[in-house]
Amino acid sequence: MIAILDYGSGNLRSAQRAFERSGKEVVVTSDREIALNAQGLVVPGVGAFAACMRGLVAVGGDAIVRERLAKQRPTLGICVGMQILFRDGDEHTNGLLHQGVGIWQESITKLDAPILPHMGWNTVEVSSNSNLFKGIEDQSFYFVHSYAAKKPVGIAQAWSTHNEKFLAAVEDGAIAATQFHPEKSGDAGLALIKNWVGML
Template structure:
């Protein structure tokens, strides 16, 4: 059984993420303990709300060091929603720029769309070679809630359109991330989490 830590830094749907991973057969703990977070088979970085607030929460538990140590030890991580966004270089909200973890290249900016937040079910243009979306139909829908997004980055990039195309998932070496919430995406989300677990 794969051991997964959902990183507790005061943000994110911690219990729903825990339940979602338990549903697909992982042994899950929700903790801010650095040793547990670094040593687990998989680390999940959740996040909801504001980019700056999430970075403040991460700073309080030395989250940057936890992520850096995991990657140095060649151990994978998964960012979800704002937990994905904080992996990038910076986020801009209401004209205020906040440094991110700079694990991935890119900038989080307001989604240019007539209706924000982008909330509800939407499809993903799945990139060729994706492990996260392996075995899924092209019309599979996932649940989104966000007003900010990344438009360009490295790695295997899957996209979604809401007003404009944006990065809805990225797979870059040890780092995987989704702008949508797999833990709120029913069977489709469960399949994605199973795929990520299977690659650990």
Template sequence: MSPRNVTVLDYGSGNIRSAVRALEHAGANVTLSAKPDDVLNADGLVVPGVGAFAAVMQGLKDVDAIRMIGRRVAGGRPVLGICVGLQVLFDEGVEHGVRTPGMAEWPGVVERLAADVVPHMGWNTVAPPEGSALFAGIEDQRFYFVHSYGVQKWDFDVTQPAMRPPQVTWAEHGGPFIAAVENGALSATQFHPEKSGDAGAALLNNWLKTLG
């Protein structure tokens, strides 16, 4: 397979350089950019995210990324969100009593984890569904998490019988929370594959294989 052209969205998020290096190590041709041509025409787009939900949403708005991500999703062009890049794909985030609208690609609210120790920081196992493309061959591996908030309930209403429901991967920290979602061309992980060693590299490789 020839190397895939991947754009890592450049909007000021803190883990951008590590994501670039990890994708290059996985064999992709990587461009760090927020230019429309680069975002819309790449084989795959990666949306990293670190920090507060509201700040990430504002950063995306500042570079017109919400519109561009929406165009890619509507056209079936692959997108991978990482950490807060997963969270903003849900309906809204609630931090310190403040509600911030998300991109509403998936139903759900990002809320503080129901755990005695927060943030959830370190390695954890996940429970992917059967047939997962992202976790093929690495279903029993551990991945690196750093987060205080997550989506702890999933209520996806398939209104059209022909629609294939998303595949949801769960993890546990004080209770279950969503660790990853695969929904056609749109995928995201709550953990950091770029910080997850060999398992993370394998997951990025799996994602690159889905780019065609």
């Protein structure tokens, strides 16, 4: 079973439909035990870093993610659900950083680009050791964001460019994340979801 964590942020129903196409049972839940013990946990996210983090903490999601990682139970973060897995973010902060879950010790910062948000389809440059992108290394994915991680973390990475290079995805043992929306990325996104489900 795959659990999609409901913490008040994310395209929950579209994510549910996309993950159901993998053939797995999918539930949308904020229940700690279900989220902790599911075969796979998806942490979606839309909106601002701080608001998503507040929602995550309110349902104990930060602790769930850390506990799942300690037990090597697969977790996938999507869009802002990826960003909040990092140490901190500077979105709308007036100089004060918002704390993230802290799985990766880097910051989420604003893209240095004349047009924001970065919205639409973009290609990715994938590490040769990626499992998430097997068979879809040359595909485009759908992005909607103004902030991103810009330094490598994890075991395998995918990069994209919107005036500057940024992390499009990370694979790091039991935890993985995509800055783009696989559930909105057509056949390539569904293939990525199936690749992740195949690793559970």
